[in-house]
Amino acid sequence: MPKAFPREVAMVILPLLLLFAILPFVYDNGLLLLNFVVFLVLAQGLNLTYGFAGYLPFGYVGFFGAGAYGFSMLVTLAGAPPLLAVLGGGAAAVAIGLLLSPLLRLQGAYFGLASLAAAQALLQLIANPNLSDLTGGPYGVKLTLPYTPRLIYILALVILAVTMTLVAWLRHSRFGLQLKAARDNPIAASMAGIDIVRGRLVVWLASAVAAGLIGAVFAWRASTFFPEAVFDLNFSIFAIVFTLFGGAGTLAGPVFGVLLLYGLYNFIGVSAPQYFQLGFGLLIMLLVLFFPQGLAALFRRKGAA
Amino acid sequence: MLAYALATGVIFGLYFALVGVGMNLVFGVMRIVNLAHGDFIMLGAFAAFWLFRGMGLPAPVVVALCFGAFFLIGLPVYYALVPRLQRAAEPEMLSLILFFGLSQVIEAGVAMLFGNTERSIPSRLLGGGPVHLLGQTIPYAWFYAAGVSVVMMFGVYVYLYRTQLGRQTRAIMAQKQEAVAIGIDVHKISAIAFGIGTGLAATAGVFAPFMLGSFTPSIGVPLDLTSFAVVIIGSLGNPLGTVLGGMIFGVSLMLMRTYFSSFADLLPNLVLIGVLLIRPSGLLGKRVRHA
Numbered sequence: 047m048p049k050a051f052p053r054e055v056a057m058v059i060l061p062l063l064l065l066f067a068i069l070p071f072v073y074d075n076g077l078l079l080l081n082f083v084v085f086l087v088l089a090q091g092l093n094l095t096y097g098f099a100g101y102l103p104f105g106y107v108g109f110f111g112a113g114a115y116g117f118s119m120l121v122t123l124a125g126a127p128p129l130l131a132v133l134g135g136g137a138a139a140v141a142i143g144l145l146l147s148p149l150l151r152l153q154g155a156y157f158g159l160a161s162l163a164a165a166q167a168l169l170q171l172i173a174n175p176n177l178s179d180l181t182g183g184p185y186g187v188k189l190t191l192p193y194t195p196r197l198i199y200i201l202a203l204v205i206l207a208v209t210m211t212l213v214a215w216l217r218h219s220r221f222g223l224q225l226k227a228a229r230d231n232p233i234a235a236s237m238a239g240i241d242i243v244r245g246r247l248v249v250w251l252a253s254a255v256a257a258g259l260i261g262a263v264f265a266w267r268a269s270t271f272f273p274e275a276v277f278d279l280n281f282s283i284f285a286i287v288f289t290l291f292g293g294a295g296t297l298a299g300p301v302f303g304v305l306l307l308y309g310l311y312n313f314i315g316v317s318a319p320q321y322f323q324l325g326f327g328l329l330i331m332l333l334v335l336f337f338p339q340g341l342a343a344l345f346r347r348k349g350a351a
Numbered sequence: 352m353l354a355y356a357l358a359t360g361v362i363f364g365l366y367f368a369l370v371g372v373g374m375n376l377v378f379g380v381m382r383i384v385n386l387a388h389g390d391f392i393m394l395g396a397f398a399a400f401w402l403f404r405g406m407g408l409p410a411p412v413v414v415a416l417c418f419g420a421f422f423l424i425g426l427p428v429y430y431a432l433v434p435r436l437q438r439a440a441e442p443e444m445l446s447l448i449l450f451f452g453l454s455q456v457i458e459a460g461v462a463m464l465f466g467n468t469e470r471s472i473p474s475r476l477l478g479g480g481p482v483h484l485l486g487q488t489i490p491y492a493w494f495y496a497a498g499v500s501v502v503m504m505f506g507v508y509v510y511l512y513r514t515q516l517g518r519q520t521r522a523i524m525a526q527k528q529e530a531v532a533i534g535i536d537v538h539k540i541s542a543i544a545f546g547i548g549t550g551l552a553a554t555a556g557v558f559a560p561f562m563l564g565s566f567t568p569s570i571g572v573p574l575d576l577t578s579f580a581v582v583i584i585g586s587l588g589n590p591l592g593t594v595l596g597g598m599i600f601g602v603s604l605m606l607m608r609t610y611f612s613s614f615a616d617l618l619p620n621l622v623l624i625g626v627l628l629i630r631p632s633g634l635l636g637k638r639v640r641h642a
């Protein structure tokens with residue numbers, strides 16, 4: 047499939063970027079648009095590790111928080127320029143990803159819950175009052191940076207473009223095929239000479255760096271935040287549900303998941319959070335019971351019939 | 352100090368064993384992680400709040416009522432969710448999401464009906480004064496909860512090892528395919544195990560207000576992590592190993608609270624990760640996962 051990769055870039059990634067490049071001129075809630083991009087990156091980042099390696103990290107938000115704190119600590123403690131600090135946020139997430147790489151030995155639910163515990167432990171460490179001098183502890187972070195929403199938004203779009211291109215490339219490259227083989231039948235794959243451990247580590251770190259970079263961008267835009275805000279479990283859950291809803295391992299699926307469900311969230315979730323929580327919980331249950339392959343499978347089935 | 356930490360650690364350990372055992376039983380039999388477990392504990396706490404504090408029923412009656420009622424609630428929940436889930440490609444992983452969804456529904460429902468306020472039950476209502484032990488005072492309620500935990504654990508043991516149903520349950524835990532082949536009704540046995548799991552969770556919930564100080568509709572998720580840590584330490588899939596897990600967890604938690612209080616909350620998470628990585632035997636020992 048040599049032509050499939052450029053076709054997906056042209057059919058999915060470019061139109062999406064174009065849409066989000068135009069939207070700020072017709073819609074003036076820039077923060078909401080940025081949040082959409084943040085969730086698009088998180089969903090695609092999670093798609094990397096779940097869709098291609100089969101690991102479902104409930105603690106994915108840990109990378110997001112690590113990015114946010116890597117960014118803000120570089121700015122406050124080292125006085126780094128924000129653009130450099132964003133890269134530092136990505137590096138912090140990679141460092142955490144390397145530290146947690148032994149978790150990749152675990153499978154299924156063990157991995158999911160262990161990564162959740164790791165994200166919680168990271169939050170508790172950062173929010174610990176004893177470390178206030180370094181991290182701000184439970185009192186949060188206050189950054190004094192020049193207000194540059196347009197630059198931040200463009201940066202977020204760049205991160206989105208890179209993440210999605212990576213997903214599209216994995217879908218059509220030899221490396222991606224090896225990963226899928228390893229996910230579906232690890233023993234057969236390793237007998238065919240695929241280095242499973244290295245492949246998984248690569249996508250794991252790639253998905254960490256995506257979340258870390260976008261976490262740094264989020265922190266830059268927010269400037270003032272509490273540790274609980276950037277380690278909110280809902281980031282993980284939303285990313286998982288958006289990805290599952292659209293279909294893991296596809297390129298357009300998670301995009302539809304974010305646009306539909308995050309749109310719905312902003313429509314009802316903000317004014318009536320408990321009704322949203324109820325509806326969201328029901329949606330998750332119906333999704334798992336009736337469409338475990340996501341919306342994309344629905345279209346595929348129709349196409350095949 | 353040390354003796355006090357150890358003594359309260361054992362008491363809390365017994366209680367944590369009760370908190371985790373239901374999750375472990377469900378995992379052992381069905382190979383699914385019930386993330387709504389913490390919410391059944393929360394519902395048990397609400398039941399205790401009304402039956403015990405509100406209506407003034409005696410504590411043993413409240414325990415029996417909660418166990419019975421939640422056992423019956425567990426049966427339809429099982430039939431509605433689990434058979435369908437087990438037909439999916441990766442039931443174990445999807446169970447996390449499915450039961451997280453259920454947990455959200457329960458939490459939202461309770462919050463909508465009864466509000467998010469923090470509730471508590473004064474521990475003197477359980478009767479008995481504070482117990483003096485090693486120069487410190489320990490609330491009588493803690494002893495009561497530990498005692499009930501011991502009774503319930505013994506009940507689980509009797510069920511699994513001394514009854515016909517229990518023997519069939521253990522057969523499914525050991526080898527599901529063979530259990531099916533020799534004619535065991537897997538769904539019936541699993542539904543009963545699920546019911547016992549929810550019943551045990553609710554029983555743990557009855558004492559949650561005393562052991563945790565207070566409760567809100569949102570205590571479910573942290574309790575899930577605690578249960579999972581307890582269950583993992585004592586080896587997943589073996590309900591009675593949970594007693595050992597609870598003890599190790601309780602004692603180390605109390606030691607942390609005594610000597611490094613500000614880092615005590617980190618413990619369940621670190622223990623969970625540590626045990627999974629260092630002693631993964633029975634979980635997964637190799638670098639590459641099996642299919």
